Amino acid sequence: VTGRVYLVGAGPGDPDLLTVRALRLLERAEVVAYDELVPMEIVALAAPGAERLPVGRRRGRGAVPYRVHPAVIERARAGKMVVRLKTGDPFVFGRGGEELEELAEEGIPAEVVPGISAALGAAAATGIPLTHRGVAAAVTLATGHDGARLATPGTLVLYMAAHNLERCMRELALAGRPEATPAAYVEAATTPRQRVVIGTIATLAASIGDPGDAPGLVIVGDVVGVAAAIASCTAPPALRVRKVGS
Amino acid sequence: VTGRVYLVGAGPGDPDLLTVRALRLLERAEVVAYDELVPMEIVALAAPGAERLPVGRRRGRGAVPYRVHPAVIERARAGKMVVRLKTGDPFVFGRGGEELEELAEEGIPAEVVPGISAALGAAAATGIPLTHRGVAAAVTLATGHDGARLATPGTLVLYMAAHNLERCMRELALAGRPEATPAAYVEAATTPRQRVVIGTIATLAASIGDPGDAPGLVIVGDVVGVAAAIASCTAPPALRVRKVGS
Numbered sequence: 001v002t003g004r005v006y007l008v009g010a011g012p013g014d015p016d017l018l019t020v021r022a023l024r025l026l027e028r029a030e031v032v033a034y035d036e037l038v039p040m041e042i043v044a045l046a047a048p049g050a051e052r053l054p055v056g057r058r059r060g061r062g063a064v065p066y067r068v069h070p071a072v073i074e075r076a077r078a079g080k081m082v083v084r085l086k087t088g089d090p091f092v093f094g095r096g097g098e099e100l101e102e103l104a105e106e107g108i109p110a111e112v113v114p115g116i117s118a119a120l121g122a123a124a125a126t127g128i129p130l131t132h133r134g135v136a137a138a139v140t141l142a143t144g145h146d147g148a149r150l151a152t153p154g155t156l157v158l159y160m161a162a163h164n165l166e167r168c169m170r171e172l173a174l175a176g177r178p179e180a181t182p183a184a185y186v187e188a189a190t191t192p193r194q195r196v197v198i199g200t201i202a203t204l205a206a207s208i209g210d211p212g213d214a215p216g217l218v219i220v221g222d223v224v225g226v227a228a229a230i231a232s233c234t235a236p237p238a239l240r241v242r243k244v245g246s
Numbered sequence: 247v248t249g250r251v252y253l254v255g256a257g258p259g260d261p262d263l264l265t266v267r268a269l270r271l272l273e274r275a276e277v278v279a280y281d282e283l284v285p286m287e288i289v290a291l292a293a294p295g296a297e298r299l300p301v302g303r304r305r306g307r308g309a310v311p312y313r314v315h316p317a318v319i320e321r322a323r324a325g326k327m328v329v330r331l332k333t334g335d336p337f338v339f340g341r342g343g344e345e346l347e348e349l350a351e352e353g354i355p356a357e358v359v360p361g362i363s364a365a366l367g368a369a370a371a372t373g374i375p376l377t378h379r380g381v382a383a384a385v386t387l388a389t390g391h392d393g394a395r396l397a398t399p400g401t402l403v404l405y406m407a408a409h410n411l412e413r414c415m416r417e418l419a420l421a422g423r424p425e426a427t428p429a430a431y432v433e434a435a436t437t438p439r440q441r442v443v444i445g446t447i448a449t450l451a452a453s454i455g456d457p458g459d460a461p462g463l464v465i466v467g468d469v470v471g472v473a474a475a476i477a478s479c480t481a482p483p484a485l486r487v488r489k490v491g492s
Binding site for chain 1: 255257258260261262263264265266267269270335336337338339341342343344346347350358359360361362363366367369370371373374375376377378379381383384385386387388389392393396398399400469472475476
């Protein structure tokens with residue numbers, strides 16, 4: 001018997017932002033294989049008897065020498081039901097495609113369960129719409145080092161941009177965006193440690209201070225100004241980040 | 247007492263792809279206001295005593311003359327807890343920003359709960375990664391009529407493109423994309439009626455036949471070919487769409 005591997009999006013951080021499907025799979029998983037960036041509150045939702053396998057590494061600690069962790073393949077071959085938890089969505093900078101390719105080569109049945117990607121979580125938690133009539137008709141999701149060079153229309157969200165933010169902002173300006181374009185830095189979106197800094201392409205890098213260990217992303221575009229307009233005429237709790245578990 | 251309005255993403259169609267947060271809010275909502283495109287299986291998850299308010303109109307039946315439906319404002323003013331269900335994610339072509347602006351103007355506390363946007367649902371259900379190493383380093387979400395003209399790098403997802411697909415494909419080619427670029431049409435993603443057609447910019451429009459009433463989107467880019475490669479060497483059930491409730 002061959003088991004099955006579920007590539008499951010764990011969402012942006014808040015355990016309540018798992019999908020119902022992801023939660024049910026977690027609760028009946030025999031093995032839970034998770035990235036270091038998946039919050040432990042989410043891993044803890046697995047059944048008490050499930051084997052917990054930390055796999056993958058944080059950004060910056062060297063390349064991962066495999067696509068699918070060998071233990072995941074071994075457990076699936078032994079007939080186990082494996083949930084492979086990935087932060088955000090498996091198919092948006094989650095390398096889910098690479099894992100799926102290898103599982104297919106190995107003949108292991110696989111299924112992908114989508115998750116709330118960090119951009120969507122950060123947008124909801126800050127009140128910044130990613131598209132907005134008359135302001136942004138499209139949104140591009142990219143990563144810091146490549147994305148800043150893109151001359152895309154509409155909103156641009158840069159994942160994994162915290163640690164080279166100054167360079168990213170400089171490249172955005174070089175790519176033709178006005179230096180006064182609003183930009184928001186969102187760290188640890190949807191978690192109790194969420195931190196939001198609002199500025200412009202010219203000012204943001206100097207304003208964020210020391211980026212934490214948590215994932216950070218940057219939303220660039222006039223939609224950032226829309227959120228500020230909403231917040232300024234709203235009662236304080238309205239746009240506050242909900243605490244986990246509330 | 248003023249109530250509260252939750253702008254809640256209902257996800258791409260499969261009720262199991264609601265977030266846990268969305269499901270819990272639905273279960274305790276006093277009023278559920280929903281677009282016509284939200285599946286009735288999802289509206290049915292509300293408590294039996296909740297008032298159900300169909301608001302908003304389908305595409306093509308004329309513009310909606312309000313941002314927030316007047317009944318939603320009236321119920322919130324009367325102290326009710328209102329869940330405003332929107333297909334996909336409220337901030338990705340969901341007009342959530344406009345509703346949030348009006349709620350702020352009215353002084354009604356509001357909160358946004360993100361949802362699985364159609365692009366993420368369709369990607370997971372078809373095995374098409376939106377980003378993939380060496381193939382696509384970014385993904386742009388746009389709508390059919392505007393989006394096809396964009397010369398964006400990486401993957402392009404066109405929402406609401408089913409009913410003017412031929413024109414969209416022509417404009418993609420005019421914008422400089424090779425006619426042989428792979429493209430996938432996904433209708434009613436993540437539901438039992440899901441339909442997927444794979445082709446190229448040159449062939450897709452002629453292949454889809456009559457688009458249904460269900461929302462359809464198009465994924466354009468070489469990532470579509472990655473999925474085909476995975477599917478061809480995978481056991482049949484692996485990439486099949488899961489039926490609702492399984």
